[in-house]
Amino acid sequence: SQKIEQNSEALNIQEGKTATLTCNYTNYSPAYLQWYRQDPGRGPVFLLLIRENEKEKRKERLKVTFDTTLKQSLFHITASQPADSATYLCALPDEYAGNNRKLIWGLGTSLAVNP
Amino acid sequence: GAGVSQSPSNKVTEKGKDVELRCDPISGHTALYWYRQSLGQGLEFLIYFQGNSAPDKSGLPSDRFSAERTGGSVSTLTIQRTQQEDSAVYLCASSPAGTGRQPQHFGDGTRLSIL
Numbered sequence: 001s002q003k004i005e006q007n008s009e010a011l012n013i014q015e016g017k018t019a020t021l022t023c024n025y026t027n028y029s030p031a032y033l034q035w036y037r038q039d040p041g042r043g044p045v046f047l048l049l050i051r052e053n054e055k056e057k058r059k060e061r062l063k064v065t066f067d068t069t070l071k072q073s074l075f076h077i078t079a080s081q082p083a084d085s086a087t088y089l090c091a092l093p094d095e096y097a098g099n100n101r102k103l104i105w106g107l108g109t110s111l112a113v114n115p
Numbered sequence: 116g117a118g119v120s121q122s123p124s125n126k127v128t129e130k131g132k133d134v135e136l137r138c139d140p141i142s143g144h145t146a147l148y149w150y151r152q153s154l155g156q157g158l159e160f161l162i163y164f165q166g167n168s169a170p171d172k173s174g175l176p177s178d179r180f181s182a183e184r185t186g187g188s189v190s191t192l193t194i195q196r197t198q199q200e201d202s203a204v205y206l207c208a209s210s211p212a213g214t215g216r217q218p219q220h221f222g223d224g225t226r227l228s229i230l
Contacts, residue, residue, distance in 0.1 A: 004157075032216050043119070043206050043221030044158070051216070088156070102171065103219070105158040 002027040006106035019077040024088030029068040030092040035075050038087045074096045082115045121207050123221035129230050136192040136225045142211030149192050153203040202229045
């Protein structure tokens with residue numbers, strides 16, 4: 001079955017630096033992959049979706065890459081700010097089906113941006 | 116508001132009692148999901164509703180758990196004869212009709228504590 005692995009250790013970086021978070025999957029390459037942000041006591045908030053035929057997707061200071069050979073997605077935050085501190089979750093469909101609506105989720109990586 | 120609304124935000128109850136958790140999805144969203152999130156665990160899929168189709172109940176952990184969605188809108192998750200291991204945050208999400216590539220919009224969850 002598909003498994004998602006995200007860095008379990010918290011990532012601490014200095015304000016202004018680029019944060020890079022990793023999402024690895026173990027089985028089939030999914031048709032797409034989603035990234036969410038979750039703050040303490042809140043529900044996850046959608047950030048970006050990248051499709052299997054896209055190498056890279058950008059939104060403001062955020063960039064996501066998708067490498068089906070490595071079975072990996074990288075999530076980058078450039079010019080990081082303390083407000084970017086949160087847990088970032090990776091999610092992908094639970095079977096290779098473009099219309100499948102069920103997602104499986106990584107445990108998330110906690111990011112702390114220090115001023 | 117325009118977002119997903121869940122109530123109550125917190126619920127403390129004694130072991131053996133029944134609880135009902137409510138979710139108001141975004142208007143017009145035909146897909147509705149329930150998840151459970153325990154400390155240190157990823158989001159665990161419970162049940163999925165899509166329009167008038169039969170719900171996907173494959174994630175419900177036991178027959179003590181049930182959910183319904185009335186009129187294609189509001190959903191209620193019921194846990195009967197609660198156990199201490201049911202303590203978790205229960206999250207609801209909705210998404211528009213279409214493929215699974217649609218992002219999920221989450222409420223802030225109900226934090227359930229079983230004494």
